[in-house]
Amino acid sequence: MQGTRLDTARILAARQVIDPVFLNTPLYRCEALEAELGCTVSIKLETANPVRSFKGRGTEVVAGQLADSGSRAVVCASAGNLGQALAWSGRGRGLDVTVVASRFATVAKLDRIRALGAGLELVDGDHELARERAAAVARYEGIRLVEDSLDIETCEGAATIGLELVDTVPPFDTVLIALGGGALATGVGHVMKARAPEVEVVCVQPLGAPALTHSWHQRRVVTTDSTDTIADGVAGRRPIPAVLDDLLLVADDAVLVQEASIIAGMRMLLDHAGLVVEPSAALGIAAILEDRDRFAGRHVVTILCGSNVDVGAYHRWVGAAPIHRS
Known part of the structure; x- marks a missing residue:
C-alpha cells in the first residue's frame, strides 16, 4: 500500500515471533447481542491472554x-x-x-x-x-x-489480529475498532485494505477524547487541551502525525460515542455475553447502539481490546446486572 509505514511482509513475520499465547484469539458470533443491536455481531476477544489486552x-x-x-x-x-x-x-x-x-x-x-x-x-x-x-x-x-503507535512494531503486532480476521468464514461487512493512539486501527485497517478491501473499517472514539477522530475528519493533526472519558485506554490529546497519515489510508470512517453508550455497551457485554471488559473495549458496541440504522442487517465484527478494569469502578458503571444465559 503506497504511502503507509506498515508492511504486510513484516506483519506476517511478526506472527512468527509473537508468543502463541497472544495469537488466534477467540472469534465467534454472539447471537445473544443481536436482537437488541439489529445486526449480526461477531466478537474478536483480545482479553484471553496473560495481560488481558491486545x-x-x-x-x-x-x-x-x-x-x-x-x-x-x-x-x-x-x-x-x-x-x-x-x-x-x-x-x-x-x-x-x-x-x-x-x-x-x-x-x-x-x-x-x-x-x-x-x-x-x-x-x-x-x-x-x-x-x-x-x-x-x-x-x-x-x-x-x-512509543505506542509511533513505533511501527506496535502497529504491525496489532495487525496480526487483522490476519486472523480475514481468514474467518463467513465473511463480514464491517469491523469496528477502538481508536486511541492508533496502533490497533492502523494495523488492522492495513490488513483489511490489503486483503479484504470490501470490509468497511470504522474507528470509534469517545466524545470526551476526540483528538484523533477530529484529525481524521480534518486531515490534519488536531489536539485538545484535556480529555473527559472513562475510557482511559484511548484518552489521548496529541495525535502522532505519522499515525494519522497511516489512518487516513485505511479508515473508512471515524465516529464519536457518548459515555452513556459506552457504559450501556459494557453492560450488554456482561449481560448477554458474560464478558467483563474495560470501557475502550465497548466502543464498538456503543457505536452500534448510537446508529442502529447504519448497521442494520449487516455482519459486524467488534474487537474487544482489553479487560483491565478497576472492579469498584466497573460496578459503579454497570451496576449489578444479571447475566442472561441463552
Whole structure:
C-alpha cells in the first residue's frame, strides 16, 4: 500500500515471533447481542491472554528485537495496558522495563505492572505528561523508548489480529475498532485494505477524547487541551502525525460515542455475553447502539481490546446486572 509505514511482509513475520499465547484469539458470533443491536455481531476477544489486552502482540515484537540486539533496558509511557504488556514481554527476555504512568491511571493496571516486575514511575498529570517524562528517562538513561503507535512494531503486532480476521468464514461487512493512539486501527485497517478491501473499517472514539477522530475528519493533526472519558485506554490529546497519515489510508470512517453508550455497551457485554471488559473495549458496541440504522442487517465484527478494569469502578458503571444465559 503506497504511502503507509506498515508492511504486510513484516506483519506476517511478526506472527512468527509473537508468543502463541497472544495469537488466534477467540472469534465467534454472539447471537445473544443481536436482537437488541439489529445486526449480526461477531466478537474478536483480545482479553484471553496473560495481560488481558491486545497490546502483547506489539510488545512481543519490540521486546524480541531488543533482546536480539543485546539491549537490556527499555522505557514506555502507558495508561496501563501497554505497560503490562511490555513488562510481560520484557520479563521473559531479561529486559529491565520502566513504565511511566499517570498516578490517576486505573489502580488495577498499575498494580499489575508492578506485579510483573517492571519499575513504575508516576507523574502528576495525564498520559501526555507521562509520554514527556518517559522520553526524558530514555534520553537520560540512554535506553530505548517504546512509543505506542509511533513505533511501527506496535502497529504491525496489532495487525496480526487483522490476519486472523480475514481468514474467518463467513465473511463480514464491517469491523469496528477502538481508536486511541492508533496502533490497533492502523494495523488492522492495513490488513483489511490489503486483503479484504470490501470490509468497511470504522474507528470509534469517545466524545470526551476526540483528538484523533477530529484529525481524521480534518486531515490534519488536531489536539485538545484535556480529555473527559472513562475510557482511559484511548484518552489521548496529541495525535502522532505519522499515525494519522497511516489512518487516513485505511479508515473508512471515524465516529464519536457518548459515555452513556459506552457504559450501556459494557453492560450488554456482561449481560448477554458474560464478558467483563474495560470501557475502550465497548466502543464498538456503543457505536452500534448510537446508529442502529447504519448497521442494520449487516455482519459486524467488534474487537474487544482489553479487560483491565478497576472492579469498584466497573460496578459503579454497570451496576449489578444479571447475566442472561441463552
